[in-house]
Amino acid sequence: MDRRTFLRRAAAAGAFVRAIAAQEADLDEIGIEALRQGMNSGQFTAVTLVDRYRGRIDALDRAGPLLRAVIELNPQASAIAEALDRERTFQGPRGPLHGIPVLLKDNIDTADGMHTTAGSLALEAAPQPRDAALVERLRAAGVVILGKTNLSEWANFRSTHSISGWSGRGGLTRNPYALDRNPSGSSSGSAVAVSANLCALAVGTETDGSVVSPASINGIVGIKPTVGLIGGRGIIPISHNQDTAGPLARTVRDAAILLGAMAQGAHAQADYTKFLDAGGLQGARLLYLRHGFNVIPQVERLIDECVARMGKMGAMITEIAALPNYGKYDDSEGTVLRYDFKNDLNAYLEQRGGGLTLEKLIDFNEKHRAREMPLFEQEIFTQAQAKGPLNDTAYRLALGKDQRLARAAGIDAALKEAKAQAIVAATSGPAWLTDLVNGDRDTGGCSTPAAVAGYPHITVPAGFVDGLPIGISFFGTAWTEPALIRMAYAFEQATGARRKPGFLATCVL
Numbered sequence: 001m002d003r004r005t006f007l008r009r010a011a012a013a014g015a016f017v018r019a020i021a022a023q024e025a026d027l028d029e030i031g032i033e034a035l036r037q038g039m040n041s042g043q044f045t046a047v048t049l050v051d052r053y054r055g056r057i058d059a060l061d062r063a064g065p066l067l068r069a070v071i072e073l074n075p076q077a078s079a080i081a082e083a084l085d086r087e088r089t090f091q092g093p094r095g096p097l098h099g100i101p102v103l104l105k106d107n108i109d110t111a112d113g114m115h116t117t118a119g120s121l122a123l124e125a126a127p128q129p130r131d132a133a134l135v136e137r138l139r140a141a142g143v144v145i146l147g148k149t150n151l152s153e154w155a156n157f158r159s160t161h162s163i164s165g166w167s168g169r170g171g172l173t174r175n176p177y178a179l180d181r182n183p184s185g186s187s188s189g190s191a192v193a194v195s196a197n198l199c200a201l202a203v204g205t206e207t208d209g210s211v212v213s214p215a216s217i218n219g220i221v222g223i224k225p226t227v228g229l230i231g232g233r234g235i236i237p238i239s240h241n242q243d244t245a246g247p248l249a250r251t252v253r254d255a256a257i258l259l260g261a262m263a264q265g266a267h268a269q270a271d272y273t274k275f276l277d278a279g280g281l282q283g284a285r286l287l288y289l290r291h292g293f294n295v296i297p298q299v300e301r302l303i304d305e306c307v308a309r310m311g312k313m314g315a316m317i318t319e320i321a322a323l324p325n326y327g328k329y330d331d332s333e334g335t336v337l338r339y340d341f342k343n344d345l346n347a348y349l350e351q352r353g354g355g356l357t358l359e360k361l362i363d364f365n366e367k368h369r370a371r372e373m374p375l376f377e378q379e380i381f382t383q384a385q386a387k388g389p390l391n392d393t394a395y396r397l398a399l400g401k402d403q404r405l406a407r408a409a410g411i412d413a414a415l416k417e418a419k420a421q422a423i424v425a426a427t428s429g430p431a432w433l434t435d436l437v438n439g440d441r442d443t444g445g446c447s448t449p450a451a452v453a454g455y456p457h458i459t460v461p462a463g464f465v466d467g468l469p470i471g472i473s474f475f476g477t478a479w480t481e482p483a484l485i486r487m488a489y490a491f492e493q494a495t496g497a498r499r500k501p502g503f504l505a506t507c508v509l
Contacts, residue, residue, distance in 0.1 A: 026043075027049075027053070027056065027197060028197055028500065029197060029250060029500055031250070031251055031253065032097070032100060032200060032201070032253070032254045032257050033096070033253070035049065035099075035100060035200060036093070036096055036098075036100075039088065039093075039098075039099055045085045045099070046080075046081035046082070046084045046085050046088075046098075046099030046100075046101075046144055047078060047082050047085055049081070049099065049101050049144075049200075050077045050101055050144060050146065051078070053101050053146060053198060053199055053200075054073065054077075056196075056198050057070050057147075057198050060196055060198065061196075061198060064503070065174065065176070065179055065503040066174065067173060067174050067193075067196055068150055068170060068171050068172060068174060068189075069149055069150055069173050069183075069188070069189040069190075069192040069193040069198060070103065070148070070149055070150065070189060070193060070198060071106050071119070071148050071149060071150040071167070072106070072114050072148045073147040074110075074112065074114055074144075074145050074146055074147050074148075075113045075114075076112055077144055077145065077146050077147070080144050080145070081099060081101075081144045084098060084099045084142055084144065085099065094141060094142040095141055095142060095261075096257050097138070097141045097142055097258070097261055098141070099142060099144060100142075100143055100144065100200050100201065101143075101144045101146040101199055101200055102138065102143045102144065102146060102199060102200065102201045102202060102203065103145075103146050103147055103148065103149050103189075103190060103193050103194075103198070103199040103203070104135070104145060104147075104148055104190075104202070104203045105148070105149050105151050105186075105187050105189070105190050105202070105203060105204050105205055105245075106118060106119055106149060106150065106151055106170070106189075107119075107155055107205060107235055108132050108134065108135060108148075108205070108235050108236075108245065109130065109132040109135065109234035109235070109236075109352075110128065110131055110135055110145060111127075111128055111129060111130045111131050112131075112145070114145075115148070116128045116236065118151065118153060118154050118167075118236045119150065119151050119152070119153035119154065119167025119168060119169050119170055120153055120154060120167070120169060120361070120372070121168045121364075121368060121371060122356065122361050122364040122368075122372075123356075124169065125354070126352060126353070126354035126356060127352075127353070127354075128234070128352055129351070129352065129353065131234060132233060132234025133230075133231030133233040133234055133264070134203065134230055134231055134235075135234065137231075137261055137264065138203075141261040146199055149187075149188075149189030149190045149192075149193055149202060150167055150169075150188060151167060151185060151186050151187060151188055151189055151190075152164045152165055152166065152167065152185030152186035152188055152210075153166065153167035153168055154236075154381075155185075155207060155210060155238055156185050156186040156210065157186075157207070157337070157341060157380055158377075158378050158380055158381055159376040159377050159378055159379055159380055159439075160379060160380065160439075161376045161377070161438070161439035161440075162439055162440065163182075163376065163434065163435070163436060163439050163440060164182050164184050164185030164188055164214075164440050165183045165184070165185050165188035165192075165434075168368075168372045170189070172434065173188040173189050173192055174192070174434075175217065175218065175431050175434075175501075176192055176195050176196045176501035176502075177195075177218070177431070177467065177469060177502065177504065177507075178431065178467065178468065178504050178505070178506050178507040178508075179503065179505055179506070180433055180434060180506050180507075181430075181431035181432065181433060181434065181468065181507065182217075182431050182432050182433070183214055183217060183218055183431070184209075184213045184214040184216075184218070184428070185210060185213070185214055186204075186205070186210040186214075187202075187204025187205060187206070187211055187214050187222075187248065189202075190203060190204040190214070190248050191214035191215055191217070191220060191222070191248055192214075192218055194218070194220050194249060194250060195218040195219055195220050195250070195500070196503075197250075197500070200254070201247065201248070201249050201254060201255075202248045202249075203245055203246070203247060203248065203258070203262070204222065204245070204246055204247075205235055205244065205245045205246070206224045206242075206243070206244060206245075206246055206451065207238045207239055207242045207337065207451065208447055208448055208451035208452070209428075209445060209447030209448070209451065211223070211224045211246040211248065211457075212224050212427050212428075212445075212457055212458075212471070213445055213447060214248075215248055215459050215471060216427035216428045216459045216461075216469065216470065216471025216473075217428060217430070217468075217469060217471075218469065218501075219461050219469030219471075219498055219499065219500075219501065220248055220249065220250050220461065220498070221247075221250065221251060221252050221255045221458070221459065221461070221488070221492070222246060222248050222255070222459050223247050223256075223259055223457075223458050223481070223485075224244060224246045224447075224450065224451070224456065224457040224458075225244055225259065225263070225456050225481055226244075226455060226478045226480075226481065227241070227242060227243070227244050228244075228265065228267075228454070229244070229263050229264075229267060229479075229481070230244055230245045230246070230259075230262045230263055230264070231262075232244065232245075236345070236348060237340070237341070237345055237348055238337060238340065238341050238345075239337050239340035239341065239344060240344055241336060241399065241402075242337070242340075242451055242452065242454060244454075245262065246259075247259050250498060251498075252458075252460060252485060252488050252489040252492050253273060253276055255458075256272035256275070256276065256485050256489075257272070259272050259481070260272045260273070269481075269482065272481065272482065272485055275482040275483075275485045275486045275489075276486070276489045277486050277489065277490060278489070278490055278493045278494075279313075279314075279490060280486035280489060281310050281313040281487055281491065282313065282314035282315075283316070284314070284315045284316070284421055284487055285316045285318075285418065285420040285421050286307075286310065286315050286316070286317045286318070286420055286421065286423070286424050287317075287318055287320050287414055287415065287420045287422070287424065288317050288318065288319045288320070288423075288424050288425070289319075289320060289322070289423060289424070289425040289446065290303070290304070290307075290319055290425075291321060291322070292321070292322045292323065292326060293425055293426060293444050293445055293446045294429075294442070294445075295426045295428070295429045295443070295445070296429055296430075296443070296444070298465045298466070299426050299429055299444070299465055302426075302465060302470055303424075303425070303462060303472055306462050306463070306472050306491070306495070309491075309494065309495065310424070310491060313490065313491075313494060315487075317424075318418050320414065323411070323414055323423070323449055324409060324410050324413050324414055325406070325409050325410045326410065326449055328405050329401060329406055329452055330448075332401045332402050333398075333452050335394065335398040336398050338383050338384040339384075339387045339388075339390060339392070339394075339395040339398075340390075341358075341380075341384045342358055342384045342385060342387050343389065343390050345358050358381065358384060358385050359385055361381065362378060362382060362385060365378050365381070375436055375439075376439055402452050403452075403453070403454075405452075406449055406452040407453045407454075407455070410449055410453065411423065411449055411450065411453055411455055411475070411476070411477060412477055415476065421476060421480070421483050421487075422474045422480070422483065423449075423473075423474070423475050423476065424472065424473065424474055425446040425472075425473050425475075426444070426445075426446065426462075426470065426472065426473070427445060427446060427447075427459040427462075427470070427472060428443060428444060428446075428470075428471065429443025429444045429445065429470075430465050430466065430468035430470060431443075431468050446473050446475070450475040454478070455475060455476065455477055455478055455480075456475060456476065456479070456480055456481045456484055457473060457475035457484075458473065458474045458475070458481075458484045458485065458488045459471035459472065459473045459474075460472055460474075460488045460491055460492050460497075461498040461499075462495070462497055463495075464497075464499070466507055467504075467507050467508050468507060469499075472491070474487050474491075
């Protein structure tokens with residue numbers, strides 16, 4: 001498509017978007033509390049919410065700007081919503097998420113009429129025997145699973161030249177702020193759907209950056225919790241050492257509500273909203289990592305302004321040049337992930353049934369190259385297949401190095417020396433132009449330290465660079481979600497940096 005045609009179609013899409021926005025204005029940027037009050041008052045029902053969000057998906061995702069964020073809709077959603085409406089009438093709501101439509105990333109198992117494929121055609125015919133652990137909790141909370149979202153295929157763990165937001169099953173997800181820009185990944189569809197108001201909330205997953213980066217690049221809130229806070233059973237894995245699901249929302253409050261519904265275990269809080277405090281930065285001790293994450297000067301200047309604002313809100317901030325040992329575990333992280341992927345994926349596939357293995361997936365991709373590998377290869381798959389068991393010396397040494405340098409000698413050491421509670425940095429650079437030939441372009445980001453350590457990480461909208469969203473990160477040591485939520489909420493309330501997308505054809509300076 002030439003540029004003139006692209007711009008003409010985008011202008012037509014913009015008019016269509018405005019018409020839909022006028023029709024469904026009551027859903028635009030609406031939060032969980034307003035939805036809950038609307039259902040209590042009779043303004044909404046769970047059924048009407050399902051219908052209206054489906055209408056927005058039809059208008060914006062499958063027509064208009066063609067976002068391609070949603071890979072599949074739940075055929076049971078209306079029936080589930082109807083049952084929840086009856087329950088609300090006769091028994092009362094189960095909690096704040098009763099009747100709320102939520103989208104799940106397409107690597108999270110649901111034992112219903114939907115598929116779980118990680119975006120791969122190879123898993124379309126393989127059923128999943130039961131709900132993922134987090135899905136069981138969401139259903140118990142009264143959530144309506146509205147559908148599944150597109151993602152970077154295999155959570156961006158197939159090729160070093162992959163294109164974020166692309167999968168063989170779902171095609172290419174587009175950034176709602178500038179349609180020629182990339183949405184980042186691997187939770188691309190979940191982040192875009194939330195940003196474009198195609199759902200109330202969504203769930204993503206992260207191994208390294210796959211929640212916080214698309215959240216930042218699509219102008220929303222993302223929480224990557226401590227590994228283990230959300231049950232990992234039933235999620236198509238990369239690494240049990242780094243994988244976790246996490247909430248994606250337009251506000252910290254809504255993300256906190258969703259986190260509370262999914263969290264389990266000794267460190268879990270049933271209600272993370274009790275930590276929301278508009279004065280939560282008063283007296284907070286923060287480390288500011290201004291350099292070291294390879295973001296452009298415009299992003300640095302924006303984050304400088306944000307950090308200065310935090311100082312005026314009472315935070316005590318120490319700028320440090322670098323995080324201890326950052327960059328010294330890049331190679332070992334890759335080693336650990338490849339070992340884990342082979343072993344964890346084969347174990348997952350075995351319990352799911354169907355006889356698939358990583359080796360058979362490699363063969364499938366070769367046999368279906370035209371549909372599965374038209375844009376990039378599967379060298380990470382083949383590298384992982386060549387790895388041995390998890391008792392290999394190379395694996396144990398790499399894992400020990402990762403955990404030592406990222407935890408005790410990394411994040412923990414920096415926080416202890418400064419007597420600080422959290423580290424602040426730019427989450428990532430602005431969205432890059434989608435390039436179907438060369439793949440993704442790195443625009444910097446701070447996801448790796450907390451990802452390798454398995455520690456919590458929250459990103460909140462900070463502002464815009466050349467019309468593209470930028471997020472600011474708060475991350476710290478294990479199980480400090482309450483403190484991070486408190487600080488992130490205070491920043492969000494003071495700045496109000498979130499701005500809904502305009503579905504522009506391209507970035508407008």
